[in-house]
Amino acid sequence: MGSGIALVCAALLAAAPLLASCAYTYDDGLPPLGERSPSSAQPTPRYPPQPPPTVATEPPPQEWTPEMMSSWALQTLPDSNGVSYAFGYGLVVPEQPILASAVVPSGTLFVVYTCRGTLTAHLSLTIAGTALVDTDYACGTQWTRAFVVVADSVAEVQVSATGRFPSAYAFRIVRR
Template sequence: MHTVQAPLVPRRTAAAAAVVLSGLLAAGAALSGCEYVYDDGRGPLPSATAPTFTDAALPQDPRRNLPVSGAELDAWVEQVLPETAGQVFHTGFGLLKAGTTRHESTGHLPSGTYSLTLACKSARRVSFTVRDGEFALVDLSLRCGTSRVNVIHVSEDSVLSMEVAAQSAANFAYRVSRI
């Protein structure tokens, strides 16, 4: 049976390696304490008594979803129903009391494709139903604070009936324009 002995490392080499390693560690510790400082003209940092902000989002105005009337209603309609490139056939808007439903009609629409923009302003959703005779073209509950654009097609000359319902006081607006 043969045994192989590992060559022994001379003590002098091991001691030299230990000295080099400790020298590198000391140099690293000395360099980690270095800091580059310059004056950027912004002044001192705020003290610990300054308020800390944890959320970058700004709170929303609690009144932004409250229904309006008069000139405020007109301004809101201008904002949520911007100008369109197509021919506008009908625009409707108004104020609904809580738990009420409003029925309107668009007047005569020639056959074609239309853009129907819907918007509302309320603390709760508002329901819109648009019918061509007995056929419902749009039936949705819209989250207020957004506008919704639907593309509808009227195959023959028609009058659309609009139904708007709200569980709480609400503003509504809609526009029918030809594409």
């Protein structure tokens, strides 16, 4: 048995120079990495402005009726996962943010939010004057952020449109 191991080791040592000489090379037409000049192009924005996506069977959010808005918000963020302390939804237009407030208890809470109609929106959450969430987020996806409230406080949620088009928004503050 010991001689079998020695034979395998000898074979690996003999093959090592052959394996070390293998290298993948290709010609991509660019100078080697250390000789390339830095790009002078401006970085592309994270969320480049684009027209809102359109769905032929549904009007844009700015044409929704109050019943359509309510239905979308309740379907998107149902009150089924924990105790809900705040729920807000509506239409936010560019340069006209929406501010909502609610009393929240101490402990670990979650803000769940989404939007529809544009590519991105902005949400900020402030508790007792301290900003806990301040982010742009992609629409069409549900986002969740956890935060800790030290003592019963007032939560302020501000939602704004980031592009030049209105968007529907919904948020909920819950304990799970």
